[in-house]
Amino acid sequence: MSAVSDFPDWGDPHSPANSYRLSQGYITDTFPQTSVPNMVTAVLADYRGYDTMFETVVIFTAGIAIIGILRRYGPKDKVIPEQKLYKKEPDLIVETTCRLMIPIIQLFALYVVAHGHHSPGGGFQGGVIFGASFILLALARDLQAAQKWVPESRILKLAGTGIFIYAGFGFLCLLLGSNFLDYAILHKVMGVTPIEARSHSMLGVEIGVAFTVTAIMFSIYSNLASNGYMKEGL
Amino acid sequence: MINEIICIVMVLSGLLFFVGGAIGIIRFPDFYTRMHAAGKGDTMSVFLILMGMAIYQLNDFSLANLLVAGKIFFITIFIMWAGPTSTHALIKAGIDEGQKVWTRKDEKGDPEA
Amino acid sequence: MENFFTLTGVAIFALMLPILYRIIVGPTAIDRIVAVNMIGTKTMVLLIIIGMLFKRVDMFVDFALTYALLNFIGSLAAARFFDRVNPEKQIAKLETKEQES
Amino acid sequence: MYRLSIFLLLFGIWIVFSGQFDGFHLTLGVLSAAFITAISSSFLFVDRSKGFGDRLREIVLLPGFLLWMLYQILLSNIHILKLAFSSGDIPEVQPSLVRIKTNLRTDFGKWMLANSITLTPGTITISIEGDELLIHSISKATTEGVMDDSMERKIARIFEPESK
Numbered sequence: 001m002s003a004v005s006d007f008p009d010w011g012d013p014h015s016p017a018n019s020y021r022l023s024q025g026y027i028t029d030t031f032p033q034t035s036v037p038n039m040v041t042a043v044l045a046d047y048r049g050y051d052t053m054f055e056t057v058v059i060f061t062a063g064i065a066i067i068g069i070l071r072r073y074g075p076k077d078k079v080i081p082e083q084k085l086y087k088k089e090p091d092l093i094v095e096t097t098c099r100l101m102i103p104i105i106q107l108f109a110l111y112v113v114a115h116g117h118h119s120p121g122g123g124f125q126g127g128v129i130f131g132a133s134f135i136l137l138a139l140a141r142d143l144q145a146a147q148k149w150v151p152e153s154r155i156l157k158l159a160g161t162g163i164f165i166y167a168g169f170g171f172l173c174l175l176l177g178s179n180f181l182d183y184a185i186l187h188k189v190m191g192v193t194p195i196e197a198r199s200h201s202m203l204g205v206e207i208g209v210a211f212t213v214t215a216i217m218f219s220i221y222s223n224l225a226s227n228g229y230m231k232e233g234l
Numbered sequence: 235m236i237n238e239i240i241c242i243v244m245v246l247s248g249l250l251f252f253v254g255g256a257i258g259i260i261r262f263p264d265f266y267t268r269m270h271a272a273g274k275g276d277t278m279s280v281f282l283i284l285m286g287m288a289i290y291q292l293n294d295f296s297l298a299n300l301l302v303a304g305k306i307f308f309i310t311i312f313i314m315w316a317g318p319t320s321t322h323a324l325i326k327a328g329i330d331e332g333q334k335v336w337t338r339k340d341e342k343g344d345p346e347a
Numbered sequence: 348m349e350n351f352f353t354l355t356g357v358a359i360f361a362l363m364l365p366i367l368y369r370i371i372v373g374p375t376a377i378d379r380i381v382a383v384n385m386i387g388t389k390t391m392v393l394l395i396i397i398g399m400l401f402k403r404v405d406m407f408v409d410f411a412l413t414y415a416l417l418n419f420i421g422s423l424a425a426a427r428f429f430d431r432v433n434p435e436k437q438i439a440k441l442e443t444k445e446q447e448s
Numbered sequence: 449m450y451r452l453s454i455f456l457l458l459f460g461i462w463i464v465f466s467g468q469f470d471g472f473h474l475t476l477g478v479l480s481a482a483f484i485t486a487i488s489s490s491f492l493f494v495d496r497s498k499g500f501g502d503r504l505r506e507i508v509l510l511p512g513f514l515l516w517m518l519y520q521i522l523l524s525n526i527h528i529l530k531l532a533f534s535s536g537d538i539p540e541v542q543p544s545l546v547r548i549k550t551n552l553r554t555d556f557g558k559w560m561l562a563n564s565i566t567l568t569p570g571t572i573t574i575s576i577e578g579d580e581l582l583i584h585s586i587s588k589a590t591t592e593g594v595m596d597d598s599m600e601r602k603i604a605r606i607f608e609p610e611s612k
Contacts, residue, residue, distance in 0.1 A: 091326070092576050094423065096559040097319040099491045103484050105416060107458050110480040111465045112409065118468065120406055129413060132420055139423050149487065238348060245351075249358055252389070254529035256365040259385065261532060265378055266584050267543055268369075269572060271528055272381050276388045277567065278525040281518075283355075283392050287399060290348070298405070301467040305408045306395065308464060312415055313388070314521075318566040320384060320422040325572055325584065327429035328377050405467070 041116045046202055049181035053166050056212050060159050063216035067156075070223040090141045098140035105133040113210045117199065123206035127213025134218045143222055150218050158215035165208030169201055237293045244286030251279035265328050273321030277314055284310045349400065356396045359389050380425045387418035454492055455485045509606045516602070517564060524569035531586075545574075546583045546591055550600055557607045564599055 044052050109129035116122030138146035150158070170181040178185035183201035184194040192200065255275020262268045288303040288310075366389075369382040391411045398407025458481040466473055531541065552558050562573040565583060570590030574582040585591040 091323070092555060093322050093559055093562050093573070094319055096555060097315065101315070102491050103454075103458065103488045104461060106484050106488060107461060107480060108412065108416075108465065110484070111462065112413075114473070114476045114480065115466065115468075121409065125413070129416070132416065136420055136423070139420070139427055242351060245355055249355065249362075251525045251529065252359065252362050254525065254532045255385065256362045257532040258528055259369050259382065260365050263541065264543070265375065265381075266572075267541055267586055268378065269381060269584075270570065270586050271532065272385050273566065273572065274521070274524045274569075275528050276385060278521050280388060280392060281521075284395065287395055287404075290399075291404060298467060301464060302405050302408060304464045305405075305412075308461075309391075309395075309408065309412050309415060312412065313391075316415070316419040318563040320419055320426075321566055322562065322573055323423050323426035324377065324381055324384070325574055327426035329574055331375075331377055331429045 038117055038120070040120070041122055041202065041206075044122070046183065046198055049170070049205070052205075052209070053163075053170070053181070056163055056166055056209050059212055059216050060163055063155070063159055063219050066216075066220050066223055070227075072227070095140045098136050102133050102137055105136065106130060109133065109210075113206055114203065116206050117202070123209025124213055126206070127210040128217055130210065130214045131217025131221070134214075135221050138222065138225070143226060146218070147222070150215065152222075155215045155219045159212045159219075162208045162211030162213075162215070165211065166205050169205055169208075237289050241286040241290035244282045244289070248279040248282035248286065251275055251282065255279065266325060269321060269325050269328070273317060273325075277317045280313045281310050284313075352396050352399050356393055356400070359393055359396070363389055377425075377429060380422065384418065384422045387414070387421070391415045391418070450493055451485055451489055454489050455481055457492075458484055506606055513602060513606060517567065520564075520568045524567060527569040542587050544585055544591060546571075546585050546594060548581050548583060548594065550579050550581060552579075552600065552604060552608060554608060557603055560603050560607065561600055564603070565594065568599070569593070 109126045109132075111126075112121035112129055113123060113126030116126075134146045134150055137149075169183065169186075172189070173182050173185050174180050176185045176188055183198040185197075186201055187194045187197035190197050190200060252275065255271050258271025258275060259268050262271055284306050288306040291299050291303045291306065293299075363386055366382045366385050370379050370386075373379045373382060391414050394407050394411040394414060395404065398404040398411075401407070459477060462477040462481055466477060550558065550561060552561055558576055558579075562576060562581065565571050565573045565581070570586040571594045572584045574584055576582075583594055585594060
């Protein structure tokens with residue numbers, strides 16, 4: 001308790017963490033270099049681009065591992081005994097509420113992805129919210145209804161697309177004669193100043209992350225909820 | 235100034251309803267009656283507290299503050315929209331789980347079966 | 348006004364304690380879930396108050412909305428889980444018991 | 449027509465969320481709203497047979513109903529507060545299960561009725577089966593209150609004017 005009172009104040013510019021040389025560099029240089037007001041996003045998606053890219057790959061690997069461990073392929077036409085247990089007609093009240101809520105949640109998820117520059121948020125968080133909207137659909141109706149949008153065959157494709165977008169930005173930089181994930185060179189393609197190019201590329205990268213996280217979120221939920229049969233869920 | 239007074243009154247009455255819900259969830263006899271305290275005590279108090287905040291936010295009027303107040307209002311709508319549904323879902327789950335409905339013993343004194 | 352918001356936050360935090368009692372004692376699992384749901388709602392209000400204190404409400408509103416959403420999904424998922432545990436309908440049974448008494 | 453109104457609605461919500469009015473963010477908003485309209489426009493407004501006049505009447509009459517609802521929520525909270533602070537083992541609490549029939553036909557009307565019953569003092573809807581609602585009521589007075597159909601008539605006046 002007494003140690004807590006010795007902590008520096010929240011947002012104190014003179015606290016040890018803020019007065020260190022490296023942090024000073026980030027705090028003063030981030031906006032002129034990238035035109036992104038939110039430093040966290042800039043550090044995450046630009047200065048430490050490699051790190052975030054392989055975080056996305058880690059999530060992808062986790063998704064593959066979940067599918068490999070949990071997914072069970074029962075016989076095609078035999079009725080699985082547990083399947084009868086899961087059968088349940090959708091509840092009218094829950095279904096109507098979720099039906100009216102889902103488009104707005106999806107819009108909110110896209111807002112979180114798109115405004116990672118200005119407010120807290122970005123690919124990971126937006127992806128989780130977008131995945132949550134599909135989970136809500138699966139809870140309100142049944143797993144089939146949600147799988148109409150995210151079928152099993154499409155999950156890995158979507159997740160792969162996300163990583164492909166992220167790495168694609170890196171290789172595009174490489175092709176144009178700069179370092180891997182050094183977005184400033186992309187101004188030749190985008191037709192804006194190098195500083196704005198960095199900002200816009202961060203958005204592209206975040207979209208890639210969001211794809212992966214959405215797909216893997218839903219995959220984890222549907223595998224866990226249906227005991228790996230992907231038929232009738234929770 | 236008038237905004238601050240409205241805000242204080244609204245937040246205090248919201249807190250009062252929170253107290254009602256909290257005491258209700260301790261004192262009421264069975265799951266279903268507790269559900270009444272949980273489901274209703276929360277919606278109105280959240281509405282009052284958040285609207286008080288939104289009104290306080292409009293104290294120095296600008297477009298940005300108006301939009302933030304709009305967002306707070308949006309959360310309020312979300313709560314009042316989702317609250318009844320989760321109440322309903324949980325009480326239905328209680329029925330399906332086989333919770334007993336508590337009934338008052340008769341005045342004549344024959345105990346419940 | 349700042350002090351008022353701080354006190355409100357402390358009061359809401361104190362109101363979580365009785366509900367915590369219900370989580371610990373609560374006779375059945377579903378009582379505990381209801382209590383957790385209530386605490387989630389209070390946490391959402393608390394987030395907005397923290398935003399007011401830090402003068403960054405525009406940020407904390409997003410947190411609060413996400414928190415409310417996840418709280419809602421959590422309670423729905425718990426409710427469906429109880430449906431699955433006891434799939435046969437209990438309503439008819441309950442009503443007969445009601446008429447007997 | 450419906451898709452266009454959904455798109456405009458979503459774009460309005462986006463503007464409230466976003467709060468940034470430069471071209472870049474507005475373009476993102478248009479793209480996002482169009483994307484959501486494309487993938488999930490089937491969720492909002494299921495009943496597409498209603499004409500423009502019906503929708504206009506709903507929009508005009510809905511705020512009055514919501515205000516009345518707000519008053520009911522206030523009443524129900526005061527009711528809970530009174531119960532919570534009453535002494536002894538709360539003699540007013542006499543729970544019972546009630547079944548009522550409704551004449552509303554559409555799913556949305558039933559949803560509205562169920563939520564309204566949940567928010568009015570002392571009653572919670574447990575389930576809807578067909579046109580029967582199972583309701584948990586906390587005391588004798590609220591049981592009588594839920595039996596009369598004034599609320600149902602209010603809802604029917606807004607959403608299903610032909611059915612009363």
